[in-house]
Amino acid sequence: MIACMARSPVLTFTEKGIYCPAGDFFIDPWRPVDRALITHGHADHARPGHRRYLATAAAAPVLRHRLGRIDLDTVGYGETRRIGQATVSFHPAGHVPGSAQIRVELGGEIWVVSGDYKTENDGFCEPFEPVACHSFITESTFGLPVFRWPRQSETAKRINGWWHTCIAEGLTPVLGAYSLGKAQRLLALLDRGIGPVLTHGAIEATNQVLRAQGLALPDTVALTPDTHLRDHPGALLLVPPAALSGSWARRFGPLSTGFASGWMQMRGVRRRRSVDRGFVMSDHADWSGLNETIREIGAENIYATHGYTEIFTRWLTESGYNARIVPTEFNGEDSESGNAA
């Protein structure tokens, strides 16, 4: 009798988000719930309004900074927690500092929710660790074979070369990057031999949170309304993408604008953003990263979410996986969204 009963799956997809019936919790839900497990602090994953939050200790300061006073419990990477019938643990996703994949085990069956991840070790956030599982819910923001990232060192060389040229030509380089993750990753790559880095308020606020939790970030100068470029010869301005266009940057005189993002792989997007230089650098897995990860973890069932899900699942199905699309309200197939970088 009992053996015949269909067991409910470890994770299900509801209109509030990914749900675990056995533990009565959600992962990165987009509507207010009682208990939310959060992979990382980006706004499309960590939303306000939940009653209880659980995240990694390394992600906690940013979550508090962004969401204010929340009921937040933390775990270390690899540490297991029992929630209801389910056993959960958080594993490095390599996306931004503190980011995690969430592993859920129930009666020997293992599911992993990747959140956002990248497989290249950027030398800055906790490097990605593949987690063996039966079912893998993977992001596929860049799930097309046209997305293949150059090595970080190559891109860094290009950015520093551009910075050099700008200074030689009397232009101020303004580099756009998402304020949590990408900006700090870049800070470590920018060559201070050329000049100082001046940071926009939105980025500096995140820098302070990360410094306070013990991350070693190179020195920055916060831009204020009183900042004069003549006091900082050779400076590069690091700003959120939104500040690249519009009037904010223009007060700094003749500029050259750059933008660091995976979307910069495509000429069409580069031209639409009207930036002078596009630098291909992403905090998401590229085509090879996605495929290698899926091969490595040995999952039979793959659920794709965010991005080119239909194409990616068709590819996986033809490659012999049992692949499906996760219904999601947030559609990351969007080169305009600031997060999807």
Next chain:
Amino acid sequence: MKAFAALFARIDQSTRTSVKVAALAGYFREAPMQDRLWTIALFSGRRPKRAVTTRQLREWAADHAGLPLWLLEESYPVVGDLAETIALILPPASGGSDHGLSHWIAYLKDLPNLPEETRKARVLAAWDRLDSTERFLFNKLITGGFRIGISQKLMTRALAEATGQDPSDLAHRLMGDWTPDTVDFETLVLAADPQADASRPYPFYLSYALDRDADTLGRPQDWTAEWKWDGIRGQLIVRNRQHFVWSRGEELMTDRFPELARAVDALPDGTVLDGELLAWENHAPMGFNALQKRIGRKTVPRSLLRDAPVIFMAYDLLEWGGEDQRGLPHATRRDRLRAALADMPDDRNLRLSPCIAFDSWDGLARVRAGARAAHAEGVMLKHRDSPYLDGRRKGDWWKWKLDPRTIDAVMIYAQSGHGRRANLFTDFTFAVWDGDDLMPFAKAYSGLTDAEFREISAWVRRNTQQRFGPVRQVTPHHVFEIAFEGIHESPRHKSGVALRFPRMARWRRDKPASEANTLDDLRRMLAACG
């Protein structure tokens, strides 16, 4: 290809015209002669003969990358450019090459005569020796359409800067029927007495739309007005007892319009007229629809010559007695034109575009209001003292078109754009109500701001009902005001009508879908002005 790829990168990486021109001028000073010549050719819309079909190119690329063809096909609309898609999916090259642009063009030129397997092997071998930018350009040479942010005008400016020539003179030299195989750089650009080319047209003078009140233009008596015809702008050239017909797109179209062959009997050698090609019947234009049938055909069947006969409506005189007239005041050129065409028999198919007499701007506005009855789009204003310039210039010439007609329609399908607009939904199909059904009747892809395109794209992603390849059927919800220039009957369209130059004039967020216009409204417009 390295130097050309570096040039491309510099052009592509800058949004500033001055930087692009400087990069190109530098290239024109330093590159080998044959590479310079090909660069001029590519940036003026001339390209090597297609050596490989794009179908083959796709198959070979997918094969080489170890991917199924469908995956390449699905990636293409996201990237928006086939040459780029292929460059991105190919595995990294194993070697490099120091060969220049013209080497690779010659390499491609040899391909058509080879068996397919050899052709494939050659293309794969090329991919394996080119880095990603070089590959993109190599693919572009095959797929054609070299639009990379350098207009012919900018290229001409850069070439003028590099050679010290006069830009207008260069523009003139670069027109015409040359290819890098028929001319060399020296002859085309530098030689003091370039090979006389009887067919060579003058650069067209293009006008802007009037962007102010007509009465701010000054005294009416300083201006001439004539109908703005809805045809194809062209130049009719008679030299050495031959005639040539050029379109504004610098296409030589002589053979497409045999009606104009008798111009040789009507005009002396050394004559160049600027005017409009119009389908013409019973002393009136037949509308652009009739002319459209003639445009795509290199040779014309007799029946079409009968159904859509074409005339040349002349409105300016650029050369007379072999002398360049462009520096003369418009009024003088106009007088000479009138004299040249006086007593022209009808069967020469050459007509003088009449001047519209007016003594006040209000009076002209009233005449303009009747433009549709005269089968015109509005009126053209030309300053009596104006010389004939080249390119699009503001000040002396204005087109003063009728306001477009508009209809409110519901968006029902969306497709992503190409190039700069890849990955954004920009190509939409619109429908009007036919009873309780929505009847598609027009496609439009321009008229919204970038911000509006981003907003509607995000909406399309969330409101896709069904997908047909790259096309998405969306919830019928948003109403757009569609502006268009003309409407005519079309048995090929399910709605029975076709619009000329439809575009989105406004996003009508204030209107629910139920209040969009109906098919009957469209039919009434057709009856009123078709």
